[in-house]
Amino acid sequence: MSLTMTSRPSAGVERHDEILSIKQLRTTLGSRPGGVTVVDGVDLSVRRGKTLGIVGESGCGKSMLSLSVMGLVPPPCRLEGRIEFSGRNLLDVSPAEMRRIRGNRIAMIFQEPMTSLNPVLTVGFQIVEAMRAHDRKSSYEVLRRRAIEALVQVRMPAAERRFDEYPHQLSGGMRQRAAIAMALSCKPEVLIADEPTTALDVTVQAEILDLLRDLQQETNMAIVLITHDLGVVAQVADEVAVMYAGRIAEKASCDALFADPQHPYTLGLLGSIPRMDQAATRLLAIDGVVPPVASMPPGCRFHPRCVFSGQECTRQRPELTAVADGHAVACLKAPIEEGQS
Amino acid sequence: MVDYVLRRLLYTIPSLLGIVVVCFFLTRLSGDPTDLFLPIDASEEARDAFRVQYGLDKPLMEQFVAFFYKALQGDFGNSLRFGEPAISLLAERLGATIQLALATLFIAVGVGIPAGIVSAYYRNSLLDVAVRSLAAFGQAVPTFYWGVLCILIFSVWLKWLPTGGSGGLVHLILPATTLASTLVALLARVMRSTMLDVMRQDFVRTARAKGLGEFTVVMRHVARNAFIPVLTVIALQFGVLMGGVIVTETVFSWPGVGRLVIQAIYARDYPVVQAVVFFFALIFVLSNLLADILSAVLDPRVRYK
Amino acid sequence: MRHLRSPVAVTSLIVVGLALLATLAPGLLAPHDPAEQSLLARLAPPSFLGGPEGHFLGTDQLGRDILSRIIYGARATLLISIAAVVISCSIGTTVGLVAGYNGGRTDALVLRLIDMQLAFPVILLVIAVVAVVGSSVLTLIVVLGVSGWPQFARIVRAAVISVREMEYVEAARAIGAPAMRVIFRHIGPNVLSATIVFATYELSRMILIEATLSFLGLGIQPPTPTWGGMISEGQKYISLAWAASVFPGIAIASTILAINMIGDVLRDALDPRLSGEDGR
Numbered sequence: 001m002s003l004t005m006t007s008r009p010s011a012g013v014e015r016h017d018e019i020l021s022i023k024q025l026r027t028t029l030g031s032r033p034g035g036v037t038v039v040d041g042v043d044l045s046v047r048r049g050k051t052l053g054i055v056g057e058s059g060c061g062k063s064m065l066s067l068s069v070m071g072l073v074p075p076p077c078r079l080e081g082r083i084e085f086s087g088r089n090l091l092d093v094s095p096a097e098m099r100r101i102r103g104n105r106i107a108m109i110f111q112e113p114m115t116s117l118n119p120v121l122t123v124g125f126q127i128v129e130a131m132r133a134h135d136r137k138s139s140y141e142v143l144r145r146r147a148i149e150a151l152v153q154v155r156m157p158a159a160e161r162r163f164d165e166y167p168h169q170l171s172g173g174m175r176q177r178a179a180i181a182m183a184l185s186c187k188p189e190v191l192i193a194d195e196p197t198t199a200l201d202v203t204v205q206a207e208i209l210d211l212l213r214d215l216q217q218e219t220n221m222a223i224v225l226i227t228h229d230l231g232v233v234a235q236v237a238d239e240v241a242v243m244y245a246g247r248i249a250e251k252a253s254c255d256a257l258f259a260d261p262q263h264p265y266t267l268g269l270l271g272s273i274p275r276m277d278q279a280a281t282r283l284l285a286i287d288g289v290v291p292p293v294a295s296m297p298p299g300c301r302f303h304p305r306c307v308f309s310g311q312e313c314t315r316q317r318p319e320l321t322a323v324a325d326g327h328a329v330a331c332l333k334a335p336i337e338e339g340q341s
Numbered sequence: 342m343v344d345y346v347l348r349r350l351l352y353t354i355p356s357l358l359g360i361v362v363v364c365f366f367l368t369r370l371s372g373d374p375t376d377l378f379l380p381i382d383a384s385e386e387a388r389d390a391f392r393v394q395y396g397l398d399k400p401l402m403e404q405f406v407a408f409f410y411k412a413l414q415g416d417f418g419n420s421l422r423f424g425e426p427a428i429s430l431l432a433e434r435l436g437a438t439i440q441l442a443l444a445t446l447f448i449a450v451g452v453g454i455p456a457g458i459v460s461a462y463y464r465n466s467l468l469d470v471a472v473r474s475l476a477a478f479g480q481a482v483p484t485f486y487w488g489v490l491c492i493l494i495f496s497v498w499l500k501w502l503p504t505g506g507s508g509g510l511v512h513l514i515l516p517a518t519t520l521a522s523t524l525v526a527l528l529a530r531v532m533r534s535t536m537l538d539v540m541r542q543d544f545v546r547t548a549r550a551k552g553l554g555e556f557t558v559v560m561r562h563v564a565r566n567a568f569i570p571v572l573t574v575i576a577l578q579f580g581v582l583m584g585g586v587i588v589t590e591t592v593f594s595w596p597g598v599g600r601l602v603i604q605a606i607y608a609r610d611y612p613v614v615q616a617v618v619f620f621f622a623l624i625f626v627l628s629n630l631l632a633d634i635l636s637a638v639l640d641p642r643v644r645y646k
Numbered sequence: 647m648r649h650l651r652s653p654v655a656v657t658s659l660i661v662v663g664l665a666l667l668a669t670l671a672p673g674l675l676a677p678h679d680p681a682e683q684s685l686l687a688r689l690a691p692p693s694f695l696g697g698p699e700g701h702f703l704g705t706d707q708l709g710r711d712i713l714s715r716i717i718y719g720a721r722a723t724l725l726i727s728i729a730a731v732v733i734s735c736s737i738g739t740t741v742g743l744v745a746g747y748n749g750g751r752t753d754a755l756v757l758r759l760i761d762m763q764l765a766f767p768v769i770l771l772v773i774a775v776v777a778v779v780g781s782s783v784l785t786l787i788v789v790l791g792v793s794g795w796p797q798f799a800r801i802v803r804a805a806v807i808s809v810r811e812m813e814y815v816e817a818a819r820a821i822g823a824p825a826m827r828v829i830f831r832h833i834g835p836n837v838l839s840a841t842i843v844f845a846t847y848e849l850s851r852m853i854l855i856e857a858t859l860s861f862l863g864l865g866i867q868p869p870t871p872t873w874g875g876m877i878s879e880g881q882k883y884i885s886l887a888w889a890a891s892v893f894p895g896i897a898i899a900s901t902i903l904a905i906n907m908i909g910d911v912l913r914d915a916l917d918p919r920l921s922g923e924d925g926r
Contacts, residue, residue: 070549070550072546072549072550099552099553099554100552101552102549102550102551102552103550103551103552103553104552107550107551108550110543110546110547110550112543115542115543115544116543116544116546116547117544117547118544118547118548118562118566119544119566119640119641119642120565120566120569120639120640120641120642121561121562122641129548129551129553129557129561130551130552130553133551133552133553133554133557134552166641166642168641168642179547182547182551183550186552352761355758355761355762356761356762356766358762359762359763359766360766363766363771363774364774367774367775367778368778477903477906477907478899478903480906481850481899481900481902481903481906482895482898482899482902483854483857483858483861483874483895483898483899483902484858485857485858485861485862485874485877485878486877486895486898486899489877489880489881489884489891489892489895490892490895492881492884493884493888493891493892497884497885497888579767580766580767580768580769580770581767581769583767583769583770584767584768584769584770584773584855584858587769587773587862588858588861588862591861591862592881602773603862603863605777606773606776606777606864607863611777611778614774614777614778618770618773618774621767621770622766622767622770625766625767625770
């Protein structure tokens with residue numbers, strides 16, 4: 001079974017390398033009685049120099065997961081579980097301490113480069129501002145030089161000139177480069193990228209993904225890449241977690257997931273990717289939509305849309321169970337054999 | 342930028358034209374202008390002489406062109422009451438009005454904008470409910486009534502401040518507070534709602550993700566962006582503010598342009614009325630122009646179009 | 647209609663109802679003739695503060711009953727404001743419908759007109775006209791009515807343009823329904839709610855302007871009681887008796903506040919999209 005994973009070092013060997021590890025995280029939005037749980041018992045970890053891909057449809061809680069790590073879930077909210085970052089639980093640190101970590105040691109880039117930069121401030125100002133938030137001592141000149149270096153590092157064309165330009169003067173791809181430069185300006189250990197390429201066209205998308213991978217090799221940072229696009233994950237991720245309705249459905253190394261998907265939902269997602277090497281008849285589409293967070297079905301949350309579901313699926317919540325070394329799946333029917341259905 | 346300013350300047354031309362048209366027809370609304378400008382018992386000869394002197398015997402179009410030409414030079418004829426040029430009466434009173442307007446603007450922006458910011462940031466808190474209720478209340482109470490209440494409380498009962506007239510700073514406090522009341526309420530409301538709009542924007546989340554402190558996020562990224570549209574609202578309110586100026590100056594016997602126009606109306610001193618109306622309308626158009634240019638300066642998306 | 651049951655809405659409706667009743671039948675509510683003078687009981691404080699019996703809110707400088715004068719004073723204010731809103735709403739709606747429906751040159755012309763009129767502060771226009779023509783109920787109604795149309799035209803025009811291209815309007819035109827009928831039958835109802843909400847706010851603005859004019863002595867002339875006029879007269883005696891100027895102001899403020907609150911309720915009920923104010 002572990003044959004599928006030979007191309008990469010197996011998980012668990014380098015424990016000390018785990019820079020960020022999320023344990024039984026539960027994020028609930030809203031005040032106590034009427035709150036909705038958008039992240040429900042998630043376990044994940046990411047290692048230095050590696051990329052964790054989190055895949056799921058919109059509304060599956062993947063963005064809330066990333067905001068939970070950043071401590072940016074809009075109040076009122078409740079977070080339970082542990083988010084361990086370099087030995088500390090981020091859910092316990094003071095707001096001031098969290099502010100020092102945020103943007104400095106854990107940085108984030110967002111989906112919409114169009115709207116994620118302030119339109120009335122120059123690109124340069126916004127990068128310098130990010131550095132200034134964590135560096136009170138350096139002179140403006142030093143920060144300015146470092147900001148321009150960051151722009152050069154993200155391969156911004158005519159970096160020096162862009163420093164004084166406003167976001168609307170840049171193209172979509174250049175804006176995302178500026179956002180990445182801003183995120184990397186403090187040399188973070190973890191970069192969370194929430195759909196960083198979704199709003200960009202295909203060629204620019206590939207450029208940005210290449211850039212992220214190269215920057216990772218230079219800096220050895222860990223990347224958490226959040227996307228709905230399995231194609232993107234296949235390109236850059238080392239590990240993949242598939243999320244459905246606030247829970248992890250399946251977790252594996254990238255190769256294992258694509259070679260031997262176990263959860264019906266993963267199968268469905270893979271089915272949605274047209275493949276050259278497979279007959280069209282094997283395409284598995286998923287019917288229906290993600291259930292609204294306020295009215296989750298009991299048992300396995302995927303069962304109303306699942307072609308394999310049986311009686312037990314409507315009652316019992318499936319726990320994440322290992323089916324192979326480093327490959328876990330939350331499905332009562334797993335492992336699903338080829339030819340079933 | 343230059344293009345934008347020029348285009349915006351062009352847009353003011355029809356407005357200016359409209360103002361001149363209104364001012365011109367004002368004195369012709371009641372039919373014969375000589376009824377307005379001369380005493381009721383004036384002789385027919387005197388009326389004829391007046392008509393010739395002011396070109397009223399000429400065709401209407403010609404009269405209008407002459408009026409337009411003079412109006413642009415600030416010449417609205419002499420005050421019927423004082424015999425001086427209307428425009429110089431206006432100029433005499435201008436200082437007091439500007440003093441009042443600046444003090445008002447200072448109070449309104451200084452109180453209304455922070456109130457809006459705090460109200461939006463702590464939305465649905467008790468503080469927010471208080472600000473919103475006060476704002477709703479402030480907009481419902483007429484300016485002149487504020488003035489009367491202020492006089493009653495601070496002059497009659499507490500005897501802290503004079504009931505009116507002009508002099509030092511103490512004379513300015515009540516009129517400026519009165520005039521600012523509606524504006525404070527309006528600014529707080531508008532600032533609050535634009536703040537809420539901006540707070541939902543992605544770049545605010547980015548700012549937080551950078552590790553900026555809450556104060557920096559709110560002031561530099563939210564309030565600054567929210568202030569740009571509010572500026573336009575302030576300019577549009579200048580019209581309402583002028584009505585307020587007239588009222589406030591009357592309530593507090595403040596010797597400004599507003600009081601001048603009311604006295605001129607009572608005295609049927611039409612050249613002065615015309616001059617003030619023209620002047621106020623001009624200020625209104627120019628303040629809108631200024632606000633648009635200012636928001637272009639503050640907003641690079643407009644600046645670089 | 648659940649919006650209408652909130653305490654704020656109920657209170658507001660009662661206040662407006664009382665004001666309307668005072669407008670239509672002041673005699674039913676008022677304890678005294680508003681013109682009846684009593685020189686022995688001048689500038690009396692309210693009866694609940696030790697003033698003479700029978701004058702609940704006290705008397706003015708001529709010994710007239712303040713409560714009765716406030717009740718009779720509602721008439722001038724409300725009649726003028728309501729009539730003015732009806733006029734500006736009719737003009738504005740018609741112009742807006744025609745401009746929005748026809749588009750092109752008509753629309754451009756209307757837009758220019760709107761801009762021109764908005765460049766002129768309403769209060770200034772009204773003061774100027776009243777200064778020359780003098781103030782009568784009719785003058786005030788006409789001037790206020792004519793001054794308010796551009797905002798209505800703007801709202802209606804925008805609404806019409808947004809529905810003009812929709813299929814059912816196209817379909818109506820395609821089957822050859824006359825232009826005006828298409829406008830009123832199909833576009834009208836869509837525009838109605840926005841217009842009603844705006845008309846409510848406009849009514850309170852007109853009340854404010856009317857009160858301001860009568861305070862300045864440019865509105866309805868004495869001896870007809872007006873709220874603004876009462877405050878202006880009362881101000882002269884404010885150091886002797888505050889009741890004469892304070893109570894009419896409460897009448898103005900509570901009427902305006904009540905109408906604004908009803909406007910908010912209507913906005914939330916009819917057109918939730920407009921309630922950006924609370925920024926969900």
